[in-house]
Amino acid sequence: MSRKPYLRKMPKSWWLARRSYTSYMARELSCVFIGAYSLLIVVGLHRLSQGRDEYGAFLDALQSPLSLVFHAAALVFALIHTVSWFSLAPKAMPLQIGEKKLSGGPVVLAHYAVWIVVSAGVLLVARI
Amino acid sequence: MTEQTLQVEILRYRPETDQDPAFQTYTVPYRDDWVVLDALNHIKDNIDRTLSYRWSCHMAVCGSCGMMINGEPKLSCHAFLRDYYPNKVRVEPLANFPIERDLVAVTDDFMEKLESVKPYVIPQQERAVDEGPHLQTPAQLNAFKQYTMCINCLLCYAACPQYGLTPDFVGPAALALAHRYNLDTRDAGREQRQEIAASNEGVWDCTFVGECSQACPKSVDPAAAIQQTKIASTIDWYKALLNPWGKR
Amino acid sequence: MDVIETDVVIVGAGGAGLRAAIAVAEADPSLNVALTSKVYPMRSHTVAAEGGAAAVIKDNDSLENHFNDTVTGGDWLCDQDAVELFINEAPKELTRMEHWGCPWSREPSGHVAVRPFGGMKVERTWYAADKTGFHMLHTLFQTSLKYPSIKRFDEYYATDLLVEDGRCQGIAAIELRSGQMRVFAAKAVIIATGGAGRIFPFTTNGGVNTGDGAVMAYRAGVPLKDMEFVQYHPTGLPGTGILITEGARGEGGVLINNEGYRYLQDYGLGPPDPWPRKKAMELGPRDRLSQAFWHEERAGKTVATPHGQAVHLDLRHLGEKKINERLPMVRELALSYMGVDPVFKPIPVRPVVHYMMGGIHTDIDAATPLAGLFAAGECACVSINGANRLGSNSLTEILVFGGRAGRGAVEHVRSGGKDVDRTAIEEQAGEAQKRVAALFQKADGTETVVGLRKEMNHIMETGAGIYRSKESLEEACKTIGELRRRYADVRLEDKSNVFNTDLVQVLELGSMLDAAHVLAHSALNREESRGSHQRLDKTERDDETYLKHTLAHYTGEGDPRLEYLDVKITKSPPGERVYGGAAS
Amino acid sequence: MAKSNKPIVWSLFAGGGMLSAFVTPVLIFVTGLAVPLGLMSLDSLSYDRMLVLAQNPVGKIVLFAVIFLPLWHAAHRLLTTLHDVGLPKGRIAMTACYGAAALGSIAAAVVLLRI
């Protein structure tokens, strides 16, 4: 047989090859921060359950530079997650009124609107 | 005035003589209404008869001329030289498929997958010709119309890293076509298609990279089809859980 | 050599080939079908058809109307028994397509919608937006996947029919990926290889439309019928030849010359208003419209473009909404390939070679004179298209006669009974293989594929184009004859096996030269003007002598031997073709 | 092909993704930046307030949801991402990711029940 199909292997660094892949990878990496943050809340609650002093120490630790850097990074990735999640939302929810398929724009906007309300709500509650 | 020219770098691979693919550069005249396919045809006609690639319609509808052009999956009959000039154009066979020769990719895998999702109407009940056509309103048609536009060009497979990483993944176009029939009012075959579509190698291998939809020249939006299938399959699963005696 | 044994082998997996395969599978699931094609089925050129497929379904229409439009359109060269059968089966075939999932465009009520097409008295063209062929082809292809008895051999290039004992018993084909020749041994063979537009320089046809199948049959002794009739489509994009569907005019588009004047009214197609109106002006038949362009060009009333003269197809008055809804592909094509947005500017268009009315001689059952050989689709000539095909009849034709070919083949396998003579056909395939091998062994041919193809393209356009004359056709016959001789010295530059497209092009050129040869000789011998065959030296139709089909027989190196066969007239005696005001 | 059990994790992934898209940024902002940096008063996260929240049954449920769903979301996404960067999709990776999420969820539940 003269055939000899050539198989190309995907390099491990494939996600650096195209910008769109890299931003996909950034989106995916948001999970590390989101997961870590969830665990951090568990730790905080644990400290809370231990008593006032222990919880105070936890709050102090949040002020450490390391914690601040982590949270700053986490916020950036959480925002990447939010933006990418919203932009893909219309794909999951096709809307059609009569013959016309609606474009995804309104769905995305609705998500942002809810997001702003939720965030403002949390901020308000936190300030009271 | 000297003629304007453009350099085209083509990944060549001749299985009978080459160990590995390698780039070869050709210089072609530049015309602002030429597409990359015109440049390839020029090379084949005037410079190198041994260059192999597929094409037929030259009007972006037969789906045979998909290639990587400067790293992006594109139809070479719909990629205009004017968008690259005066820079070089780099042409490679579709990513994620084995190379048969030069720009010709081996796409058997897709054909098998397409077949596996049963892309045809499976009616509840056979309808006789005498009964005439079904009624289907424009609204019902529009619900699936977009997914009928697939020309099987496989740009989406070349764009999808999950297909590259997991060759068993059924992949965007086949899943979009399964979805197309599921949404068709004439069809009752969803359950049969779900065997493949809702399996591990079906929609679950998709991590929603979304590049398939970006690459698609016909706005099929396979990412949306897959996403919707995931949701519907999840609902099925919970339904079956709540009603274990129901029809499986 | 590998031998693939099967019951029916089909060459070509476009609309006609796929329909035939399904017909065999439905008629008798126990018969094996080998469906071979030089490209993947969905790449076949049926995919490019835009406008639609004709069949009577609406109450305001009648079978009689369809019959008359077809026969008049064909300038009475159609066989009327075939037309009758065709129009009767047409609605059934399109309904079947609907059942198989074809996404036909719909009326608000949910009924299938129809649109007007050139040369029609009543609108009857079923359409799927402006991608009808695409949707039909994919529907057929996907439906074909349902039948286990259909086995596909994608990217196999058929080179020869294997004929022994007066029966067609198989084909020889090259598997492109390995370069190996294979024998398909079968009790029946169906050819469905499509058109041959590529013999002309400027065509709507894809790169694969090189007439291979028709020439394969011709070389095996089956006559080619009416090859002189070549349809020009009046609206192709200059340069690429990309088609702007007749649907654009059906929706109300108009053709104007460089003075902004709707010139068709000067060619017996007027008056221009009211518009749109069936069978008039821009909805006149294709041959008339293309011929009008020729005269406008001579009169200096066309528009110059970088790719030659053109007229303007104006859609602006339809508005953006209607254009997007009904003609999305037209807008997209004009925008990308001409840089013209039809919402704001008229599209430059010119006539372009589109369709071959002629082809392999078959009867109304799609059977050829050679036992066991059937043909259907554009490569065949039944004839329902006569001297000029009515727009949107051929998509229906590939279904009707594709289906008949399939059922005919089943019938033949069941009743023919005789076994395939393996030794004989393997020997013949060996000969075929030797011919291909010779191309590889020849040290240095003096002729190039590209050079010969260019010369052929050029002489076909100048010698056998929209208007022809004795002189131009003699020139064409002479030149093509020479090119055929020079073809013996053609050089194969790529001597490798795997996916050798140089080899494919060499073989395709051989087919095209033979098809062009038949075309030119048939045209030279038909000393009249009828439908698409217009002679400047014989401007009248001559029913006395030429109400006949041309049958061209292969003679090897010499010129084709021409015979004539009476046209079957059942109920519509030859009359005058009237369009425009007089038609309504 | 086997019927997939992916819908369980996927629904958790999707639910968690949705929830974190809406609330995670603002929570990180408040607890990790605004309060520690003094942009908001320390009282926002005071022991007493938090205790009230964590002892209230509805508060417990809210807190659990805010931990549990994003955690599973993260675990599932991490698993696919590990595969993306070249780790084989095997039992080990799967056990590690989902195991971590399960342990985290159990810990959260235990802590919340104990408060």
Ligand SMILES: Cc1cc2nc3c(=O)[nH]c(=O)nc-3n(C[C@H](O)[C@H](O)[C@H](O)COP(=O)(O)OP(=O)(O)OC[C@H]3O[C@@H](n4cnc5c(N)ncnc54)[C@H](O)[C@@H]3O)c2cc1C
């Ligand atoms: C741009 C365009 C628009 C059109 N629009 C309309 C329309 O609106 N309405 C209408 O009725 N008609 C239309 N037509 C005409 C109609 O589309 C064609 O006549 C019809 O589709 C032909 O179908 P077919 O099956 O005969 O051939 P094709 O679809 O061309 O298929 C030919 C098949 O044969 C195979 N083949 C060829 N040679 C070989 C070989 N040597 N070995 C193996 N396989 C081979 C090919 O691979 C292919 O599969 C249009 C045509 C064009 C070009």
Ligand code: SF4
């Ligand atoms: S979905 Fe789009 S990109 Fe994928 S094969 Fe179909 S047309 Fe091509």
Ligand code: F3S
């Ligand atoms: S790119 Fe691939 S991962 Fe999914 S969304 Fe598209 S199939």
Ligand code: FES
């Ligand atoms: S040649 Fe047909 S899609 Fe490009």
